Amino acid sequence: MAPNMASESVKVVVRCRPLNEREKAMNCNMVISIDSSHCQCFIEKPGATEEPPKQFTFDGTYYISHSTEQIYNEIAYPLVEGVTEGYNGTIFAYGQTGSGKSFTMQGVLDPPSQRGIIPRAFEHIFETIQCAENTKFLVRASYLEIYKEEIRDLLGKETKQKMELKEHPERGVYVRDLSMHTVHSVGECERIMDQGWRNRSVGYTLMNKDSSRSHSIFTIHLEICSTDALLREYQEEIKKL
Numbered sequence: 201m202a203p204n205m206a207s208e209s210v211k212v213v214v215r216c217r218p219l220n221e222r223e224k225a226m227n228c229n230m231v232i233s234i235d236s237s238h239c240q241c242f243i244e245k246p247g248a249t250e251e252p253p254k255q256f257t258f259d260g261t262y263y264i265s266h267s268t269e270q271i272y273n274e275i276a277y278p279l280v281e282g283v284t285e286g287y288n289g290t291i292f293a294y295g296q297t298g299s300g301k302s303f304t305m306q307g308v309l310d311p312p313s314q315r316g317i318i319p320r321a322f323e324h325i326f327e328t329i330q331c332a333e334n335t336k337f338l339v340r341a342s343y344l345e346i347y348k349e350e351i352r353d354l355l356g357k358e359t360k361q362k363m364e365l366k367e368h369p370e371r372g373v374y375v376r377d378l379s380m381h382t383v384h385s386v387g388e389c390e391r392i393m394d395q396g397w398r399n400r401s402v403g404y405t406l407m408n409k410d411s412s413r414s415h416s417i418f419t420i421h422l423e424i425c426s427t428d429a430l431l432r433e434y435q436e437e438i439k440k441l
């Protein structure tokens with residue numbers, strides 16, 4: 201873990217992907233190099249070798265040799281651990297088309313080290329649930345897409361229907377009637393993720409032949425309840441009778 205990372209509530213990390221087929225065919229060179237131990241990223245200006253590279257510092261820097269497993273363990277693990285303790289957490293993947301957002305969040309099955317952050321979070325949460333004593337968990341998932349300024353429920357009955365954005369004085373901003381799906385296992389979560397993924401708006405861009413063309417938000421809602429508290433409540437009710 202990079203120095204001071206544990207104390208930051210917002211961490212910004214950068215991941216560099218390998219050249220794609222199109223870039224290789226155009227004989228492009230890598231212009232990025234990374235010093236992971238100092239969380240630094242260097243960008244050279246192509247053709248200007250005499251100019252010093254531009255230097256940027258992040259909370260974490262990952263090169264083409266790094267796996268999603270490593271990113272999960274260093275960045276996402278503490279955040280998801282916080283969620284299992286009742287805190288809110290968000291992982292926000294940002295970058296131009298073809299930069300590797302889906303590769304990082306959704307991931308691939310092979311090699312296993314490149315499984316995505318979302319399925320790793322499912323596994324992490326269900327492992328916690330299995331080990332927890334005297335605690336009951338309710339896990340629900342929702343998945344929406346924002347495409348051309350319109351919101352769609354990727355897990356709803358009518359995935360093309362435009363949803364409404366609302367604001368509540370206590371709950372904050374929310375999407376009215378967004379479907380929530382109770383999940384009991386990692387497998388069920390994966391099925392829901394795949395189902396929503398198939399409903400996304402996709403298309404071709406010059407940088408990515410399988411571009412998703414939209415923004416999407418996958419949310420895992422976790423309700424945690426101590427069974428001791430439940431038992432006490434139940435005993436109180438019995439006393440009243």
Ligand SMILES: Nc1ncnc2c1ncn2[C@@H]1O[C@H](COP(=O)(O)OP(=O)(O)OP(=O)(O)O)[C@@H](O)[C@H]1O
Pocket residue numbers: 216217218220264295296297298299300301302303304405408410411412413414
């Ligand atoms: N770290 C990586 N290692 C190997 N291949 C990668 C890596 N990152 C991305 N790729 C490959 O690059 C291509 C584009 O990645 P991806 O679809 O994840 O981009 P994206 O940012 O989600 O794009 P869009 O916004 O257009 O949906 C994919 O073929 C993906 O497999």
